[in-house]
Amino acid sequence: MSVRVEVNSQEHVVDVPEEWTLAALLRDRLGLTGTKVACGEGTCGSCTVVLDGRPVLSCLTLAAAVDGAAVRTVEDGSPLLERLREAFTETDGFQCGFCTPGQLMSALALLERDPSPGRAEIIAAMSGNLCRCGAYEGIRQAVERAAGATA
Amino acid sequence: MSPRLVKSEAVVEGRTEERWSLVEDDHTPEYPDGPSPAPIGVAAQRLTAHARLTGSARYTSDIQLPGMLQAAILRSPFANARLTAIDAAAARAVPGVRAVLTPADGFAPGGSAVLTDAPAYAGAPVAAVAADDRDALAAGLAALAPEYEELPFVAGIDEALGRQDFTADPSEYERGDPDAGMREAAASVSLELRAPAQMHNCMESHCAVAAWQGDELTTWISTQGMFAIQAELADAFDLDLERVRVICEYMGGGFGSKDQAGAEGLLAAGLARITSRPVSVVLSRREENLDAGYRAPAQFTLEVGAAADGTLTAIDASAVIGMGRGGWTPPALEPVKSVYRCANVRAAVLPVRQNIGSPRAFRAPGVMEGVWALENAIDELAAALDIDPLELRRRNHADGDQATGRPYSSKNLLACYDRAAELAGWADRDSLKADGGRIRRGMGCASQIWWGGGGPPAYAEARIGKDGRPVLSVGMQDLGTGTITACAIIAAERLGVPVEDVRVHAGDTRLAGHGPFSGGSMTLASMAPAVRAAAHEVREQLLALASDRFEIAAGDLTLEEGEIRSVDGTLREPLTEVTGKLANAWIRGGGSRGPNPSGIAVNTFGCQIAQVAVDTVTGMVTVERVVAVHDVGRIVNPMGARSQVMGGILQGIGFALTEERVVDPTTGTSVNPGLEDYKVPTIADLPEVVCEFVNVPDPRLPTGVRGLGEPPIVPTAGAIGNALAQALGVRLHEAPYTPRRVLEALGG
Numbered sequence: 001m002s003v004r005v006e007v008n009s010q011e012h013v014v015d016v017p018e019e020w021t022l023a024a025l026l027r028d029r030l031g032l033t034g035t036k037v038a039c040g041e042g043t044c045g046s047c048t049v050v051l052d053g054r055p056v057l058s059c060l061t062l063a064a065a066v067d068g069a070a071v072r073t074v075e076d077g078s079p080l081l082e083r084l085r086e087a088f089t090e091t092d093g094f095q096c097g098f099c100t101p102g103q104l105m106s107a108l109a110l111l112e113r114d115p116s117p118g119r120a121e122i123i124a125a126m127s128g129n130l131c132r133c134g135a136y137e138g139i140r141q142a143v144e145r146a147a148g149a150t151a
Numbered sequence: 152m153s154p155r156l157v158k159s160e161a162v163v164e165g166r167t168e169e170r171w172s173l174v175e176d177d178h179t180p181e182y183p184d185g186p187s188p189a190p191i192g193v194a195a196q197r198l199t200a201h202a203r204l205t206g207s208a209r210y211t212s213d214i215q216l217p218g219m220l221q222a223a224i225l226r227s228p229f230a231n232a233r234l235t236a237i238d239a240a241a242a243r244a245v246p247g248v249r250a251v252l253t254p255a256d257g258f259a260p261g262g263s264a265v266l267t268d269a270p271a272y273a274g275a276p277v278a279a280v281a282a283d284d285r286d287a288l289a290a291g292l293a294a295l296a297p298e299y300e301e302l303p304f305v306a307g308i309d310e311a312l313g314r315q316d317f318t319a320d321p322s323e324y325e326r327g328d329p330d331a332g333m334r335e336a337a338a339s340v341s342l343e344l345r346a347p348a349q350m351h352n353c354m355e356s357h358c359a360v361a362a363w364q365g366d367e368l369t370t371w372i373s374t375q376g377m378f379a380i381q382a383e384l385a386d387a388f389d390l391d392l393e394r395v396r397v398i399c400e401y402m403g404g405g406f407g408s409k410d411q412a413g414a415e416g417l418l419a420a421g422l423a424r425i426t427s428r429p430v431s432v433v434l435s436r437r438e439e440n441l442d443a444g445y446r447a448p449a450q451f452t453l454e455v456g457a458a459a460d461g462t463l464t465a466i467d468a469s470a471v472i473g474m475g476r477g478g479w480t481p482p483a484l485e486p487v488k489s490v491y492r493c494a495n496v497r498a499a500v501l502p503v504r505q506n507i508g509s510p511r512a513f514r515a516p517g518v519m520e521g522v523w524a525l526e527n528a529i530d531e532l533a534a535a536l537d538i539d540p541l542e543l544r545r546r547n548h549a550d551g552d553q554a555t556g557r558p559y560s561s562k563n564l565l566a567c568y569d570r571a572a573e574l575a576g577w578a579d580r581d582s583l584k585a586d587g588g589r590i591r592r593g594m595g596c597a598s599q600i601w602w603g604g605g606g607p608p609a610y611a612e613a614r615i616g617k618d619g620r621p622v623l624s625v626g627m628q629d630l631g632t633g634t635i636t637a638c639a640i641i642a643a644e645r646l647g648v649p650v651e652d653v654r655v656h657a658g659d660t661r662l663a664g665h666g667p668f669s670g671g672s673m674t675l676a677s678m679a680p681a682v683r684a685a686a687h688e689v690r691e692q693l694l695a696l697a698s699d700r701f702e703i704a705a706g707d708l709t710l711e712e713g714e715i716r717s718v719d720g721t722l723r724e725p726l727t728e729v730t731g732k733l734a735n736a737w738i739r740g741g742g743s744r745g746p747n748p749s750g751i752a753v754n755t756f757g758c759q760i761a762q763v764a765v766d767t768v769t770g771m772v773t774v775e776r777v778v779a780v781h782d783v784g785r786i787v788n789p790m791g792a793r794s795q796v797m798g799g800i801l802q803g804i805g806f807a808l809t810e811e812r813v814v815d816p817t818t819g820t821s822v823n824p825g826l827e828d829y830k831v832p833t834i835a836d837l838p839e840v841v842c843e844f845v846n847v848p849d850p851r852l853p854t855g856v857r858g859l860g861e862p863p864i865v866p867t868a869g870a871i872g873n874a875l876a877q878a879l880g881v882r883l884h885e886a887p888y889t890p891r892r893v894l895e896a897l898g899g
Binding site (some may be wrong): 017018024025028031032033034035036037038039040041043044046067075076085088089090092094095096097098099100101106123126127129130131132133134135136137138139140 | 174199200201202203204206207208209210212213215285286351352355356395401402403404406435468483630631633664689743790791794797798799800801802805825826827829832833834836837840889
């Protein structure tokens with residue numbers, strides 16, 4: 001099956017089996033291994049990417065479903081994502097970093113949708129992204145900080 | 152002086168190990184008294200930030216090698232069974248399948264079989280398949296079509312205890328006369344408490360990639376102990392140590408569970424050898440929760456007696472530990488022996504065997520749940536004696552290690568109590584209870600004890616070349632705790648350069664000599680002195696070269712902010728004024744961790760105070776605030792240290808409120824091996840945390856650094872349990888404190 005997809009502003013036409021997920025397309029076809037699969041069943045948020053502006057679980061999204069769509073991953077170079085990276089660094093919003101690509105993508109989708117979210121909105125938007133190291137305080141502060149810089 | 156061998160003790164998660172240590176000449180000066188010299192003690196951002204935040208950090212499961220096969224393990228779905236049929240031939244016939252191993256193949260590297268036809272727990276490895284891609288792999292696994300005869304199984308601590316089947320001989324520790332002590336008591340309490348099986352759930356599951364070149368094996372593996380894996384694989388495949396290279400550059404958490412090659416590591420290497428292709432094995436989340444360890448559940452019985460003034464007269468405790476088929480018995484009653492001064496103690500540990508995968512160390516194994524149990528009892532005792540709970544703890548302060556009679560190298564627990572009480576508003580805790588309406592609040596405290604002194608061997612090498620940017624090679628891995636950044640800080644202080652200018656190479660057994668297992672809160676206390684010594688050797692040489700270059704005595708020169716400066720302020724030249732002349736030469740230094748002082752107990756201490764709110768209608772418990780004050784020696788990176796404390800507190804909250812493996816008694820298998828039903832804390836569960844450190848360097852350890860990985864999880868659940876008891880006026884005896892248990896305790 002041929003899928004035409006824009007990933008981080010680059011056009012790709014890739015041939016993948018029909019049952020493949022978006023996560024597999026990104027990691028195994030395009031070599032974009034920044035996106036992490038930690039549960040493979042949509043329960044942890046690690047594999048979150050931004051699909052046409054919405055945060056989606058790439059482990060549950062079929063590759064076929066992204067034909068003609070635009071996907072952004074942790075490898076993206078957009079200024080807002082760069083601001084989030086700086087904020088996560090300043091607030092120590094990660095430890096092992098395995099859930100971090102998903103955290104960044106959920107935060108990116110939130111701030112694009114709502115440039116100045118309140119704390120409750122941040123917690124709601126980020127509560128599907130598990131972090132076993134417990135970096136949540138830094139994560140929340142980072143999103144607040146990046147939002148402040150945006151506003 | 153020539154090097155000499157001395158014996159040194161190091162405590163690894165409660166096990167005292169004697170290690171030979173080569174003592175080298177080391178002229179590295181200790182830090183001056185007073186505040187740590189910058190950048191020690193100054194908040195520093197993680198050096199791994201860019202890699203981890205751009206997706207460029209390559210974790211084990213990201214490794215993709217030419218010709219690499221995917222492999223997976225077929226696991227028993229039954230708690231106890233006999234494999235009666237398996238169709239290896241059918242699996243081998245699947246297009247794209249390159250290798251199949253079943254129990255009949257006798258795959259037993261190092262002498263113990265990895266695959267079994269008598270699986271005695273759900274998740275036990277039965278067969279393995281390697282294939283070109285995931286689709287062929289899935290087809291190959293399906294073609295195996297195993298058939299089993301189900302057998303009776305043992306599930307649950309009560310049943311296991313009834314069978315008197317132990318994974319290790321029950322142990323009984325006794326000092327003084329506990330029976331006489333209990334008779335003397337003016338008040339006593341007796342409690343039975345149940346602690347759950349807590350699952351690690353590292354975000355990165357256990358995984359390994361293996362590749363052979365001739366008779367040399369390279370293994371990428373998510374591990375806390377690359378040198379231990381190197382030794383295990385060398386033994387398993389009968390190779391010289393130097394023919395096994397283990398790489399773990401970036402790692403997605405371990406929390407104690409990644410201490411062995413495991414079936415995944417052994418099968419990756421074995422299948423790679425059979426197929427002459429690189430092989431990757433990545434466990435699924437469900438495999439992870441069936442066969443990669445857990446904090447062993449325990450049933451505690453505690454009787455504690457005290458004189459009217461609160462002085463403890465006796466502690467009589469037992470712990471029945473719910474083991475799997477085997478494994479290391481966690482030191483669950485260590486806290487009973489050591490946290491408080493008590494002359495008369497009995498502590499019996501009974502590790503019982505069940506048909507379930509084996510436990511592994513999980514952040515402060517044994518001690519965390521043991522402190523939880525003890526602290527519940529101490530609070531009950533405080534109520535029985537009508538003494539303030541914190542005051543009762545102060546009155547029973549232990550000045551030395553009571554099991555060995557050794558003095559502590561450094562202990563500032565009383566200061567922790569005082570500061571935590573002040574920060575928490577402990578004096579006003581009774582006012583929290585307020586109106587007795589729907590939402591009730593309470594505050595509770597708990598003490599922390601753990602080891603964390605580290606020890607030899609640990610090696611570091613430092614070098615600097617013409618660009619003036621130091622490079623550090625260390626024999627350790629960073630499982631996400633921030634030890635790489637901490638090492639850079641320590642080197643940066645000696646070399647007078649910004650922390651971010653230090654390049655740290657870690658996570659590869661070929662880089663430097665043996666380094667510590669990242670566990671037992673040992674890493675930094677082991678590595679810091681080695682790094683400091685290595686960097687100091689480079690410093691001395693830099694100053695000697697600068698002395699020649701600028702004709703100023705080396706003793707009158709210093710290194711600061713990337714410059715060579717004279718102490719009188721007349722000279723300020725960039726470091727590259729000296730290193731720039733090196734061309735392709737290097738200035739090198741090496742350092743090693745010296746032995747620990749003998750006859751001394753090295754421990755960490757602390758106190759946490761939790762404030763909870765309970766909804767008496769829904770039974771929901773919310774941790775609103777946690778005050779944490781820990782005594783872990785010199786603080787190297789306050790930002791990283793705070794993050795460790797946050798992580799420990801959140802995992803402690805998980806243990807206290809939501810985390811529990813549930814085993815179906817009719818099947819003997821876990822019903823919640825996924826993250827949908829096994830609930831780890833989310834960002835919505837984050838309390839306000841107030842975190843401080845005593846920050847008194849350990850006077851008996853080189854660099855004064857002790858470990859911090861485990862201490863913060865130790866007291867959290869106990870403090871929450873005690874806060875909940877104050878809020879409700881009734882104590883819950885089983886964790887986690889789920890809404891159902893809260894409502895039952897309230898008689899609802």
